[in-house]
Amino acid sequence: MRLFILGANGKTGTQLVDLALARNHQVTAFVRSPEKITRRHPNLQVLHGDPRNVHEMARVLPGHDAVLSALGVRPPQAFRPHTLVQECAASTVGAMTRAGVKRLVLVSAAVLFPGKGLFFDFFRFILTQVRRDLGNAEEIVRATSLEWTIVRPPRLINTADDIYRSERDVLPASGYSISFRAVAAFMLDAVEQRMYVREVAGVAS
Numbered sequence: 001m002r003l004f005i006l007g008a009n010g011k012t013g014t015q016l017v018d019l020a021l022a023r024n025h026q027v028t029a030f031v032r033s034p035e036k037i038t039r040r041h042p043n044l045q046v047l048h049g050d051p052r053n054v055h056e057m058a059r060v061l062p063g064h065d066a067v068l069s070a071l072g073v074r075p076p077q078a079f080r081p082h083t084l085v086q087e088c089a090a091s092t093v094g095a096m097t098r099a100g101v102k103r104l105v106l107v108s109a110a111v112l113f114p115g116k117g118l119f120f121d122f123f124r125f126i127l128t129q130v131r132r133d134l135g136n137a138e139e140i141v142r143a144t145s146l147e148w149t150i151v152r153p154p155r156l157i158n159t160a161d162d163i164y165r166s167e168r169d170v171l172p173a174s175g176y177s178i179s180f181r182a183v184a185a186f187m188l189d190a191v192e193q194r195m196y197v198r199e200v201a202g203v204a205s
């Protein structure tokens with residue numbers, strides 16, 4: 001498949017590129033800082049662009065089978081008001097509509113599940129700004145007629161495994177963390193196997 005990856009040089013995005021190439025997909029990494037991607041591979045094309053710019057994206061998107069987005073804002077900016085993911089969601093769905101690309105997998109966060117108790121309350125509070133941005137991005141995606149999947153992981157950790165459990169509309173039981181690589185594996189499985197189309201999936205290790 002021809003896959004268009006946003007956030008391709010981030011921690012989840014790097015794993016997505018790596019796994020997608022290992023699975024013999026053709027990968028387009030659309031990034032604002034191409035110099036950060038040092039990997040070279042005949043099936044990897046690195047394009048410079050702004051994921052908030054619908055025109056830039058629409059120009060290079062035709063011919064792809066799916067868009068996978070692992071964009072996000074890093075701390076400390078993540079704790080201040082920000083709109084990156086929602087702005088990119090709007091430009092992405094706009095560009096996809098223009099380009100005739102229907103399949104979208106978007107990384108969100110488990111903090112958007114309505115969990116009860118002190119543990120959830122604490123993270124909901126700490127991640128207020130992230131929650132707002134991702135929540136708005138989810139709304140933008142859900143309002144389209146695209147074949148979207150929203151994936152909500154809990155805390156992301158840097159381990160080499162790609163094992164995940166997934167469930168519709170809920171975080172798998174006792175799911176407190178998951179590796180960046182396992183989220184990437186889920187995203188690719190969702191595209192390859194047409195899983196969770198127009199659904200929200202909770203994932204955890």
Ligand SMILES: NC(=O)c1ccc[n+]([C@@H]2O[C@H](COP(=O)([O-])OP(=O)(O)OC[C@H]3O[C@@H](n4cnc5c(N)ncnc54)[C@H](OP(=O)(O)O)[C@@H]3O)[C@@H](O)[C@H]2O)c1
Nearest residue numbers: 007008009010011012032033070071072109153154155156
């Ligand atoms: N970390 C966790 O525990 C956790 C848990 C649940 C969900 N999540 C969510 O998972 C997603 C991926 O997380 P991650 O840790 O893999 O992300 P990350 O490593 O911080 O990567 C973020 C990506 O977004 C890009 N980006 C940031 N600001 C940009 C801008 N203004 N214009 C263009 N690109 C920009 C970065 O590119 P540059 O390198 O050019 O900045 C990078 O490719 C995020 O939405 C995060 O909220 C994270």
